Amino acid sequence: MALALAPAHVLADPAPIIAMSGWGLATLLLFGWLALFVCALISILLSPHTGGMKIAWLVFAFVAPFLGCLLWFVVGRGDAYRRRAV
Template identity: 75%
Template structure:
C-alpha cells in the first residue's frame, strides 16, 4: 500500500487549498471594502452637513451686510456719519454690519444729541 497520493489527487488538494486562501483573502478584501464604504458614507454625510452650515452662514452674512448698507443709506445720520458707517461696513463686513444694528442704528433713531 502506497502512502503517496495519486498525481491527480495532489493537484486537486493544491487547488482546494488555493481556493480556500483566495476565499479568505476575498472575504478580508470585502470586509475592508465594506469598512471603507462606510467611512466614505460617513465622511460624505459630515461633509454635506458642513457644506450646508458654511453656505448658510455665508448667505446670512451677505444678507446682514446688504441689510446694513440699506439701513445706513436710509438712516437720518448726517453725510459724514453715514460715510463713516459705510466705510466701516465695507472694511469689516460682518463686524461692521453687526455693530451697525447693535449700536449705530439705535443712535441714528434717537436723532441728533444736544451738546
C-alpha cells in the same frame, strides 16, 4: 418595480454625509452674513444720519464687514433714530 438600495459600503462610511453637511453649514453661514451685510448697507443709506456719518458707517461696514454690520445694528441705528427724536 424594484427598490434600489445603496451598497453597504456607502452606508457604512459617514464621511461623505459629514462633508456635505459641513458645506451646507458653510453655505448657510455665508448667505446669513451676506443678508446681514446687505441689510446693514440699506439701513445705513436710509438712516437719518447726515452724509458724513453715513459715509463713515459705510466705510466701517466695508472695512470690517461682520463687525461693522453688527455694530451698526447695535449702536449706530439706535443712535440715529434717538438723535432724530431729540
